[in-house]
Amino acid sequence: MGRQLRVQRPPIRNISDLRDHCLNMWYNLSPVIYQGLVGSMQRRVEAVLHAKAIGERKKLKKASTCSKRLRAKTPH
Secondary structure (H helix, E strand, O other): OHHHHHOOOOOOOOHHHHHHHHHHHHHOOOHHHHHHHHHHHHHHHHHHHHHHHHHHHHHHHHHHHHHHHHHHHOOO
C-alpha cells in the first residue's frame, strides 16, 4: 500500500484524500493478500510477544543492577 500511495498521481494533498485512498486499496486487496496476512498472524504475534519479553528482561536486569549499586554505596 505504501508504494501505491507514493506513486499516486495526482499526489495526495490532505488527510481526507489519504484516508479515501487507503480505504479504497484495503477494500480492493486480493484474496491472496488476505490469506497471506492471516497466515502470518501467528508468527507476527509470537514475534511481538518475544520482543516484549526480551524488553522486560532487560528492564529487570537494569533495575537489579541499579539496586545492587545503591546497596553497595549505602553505608551499613
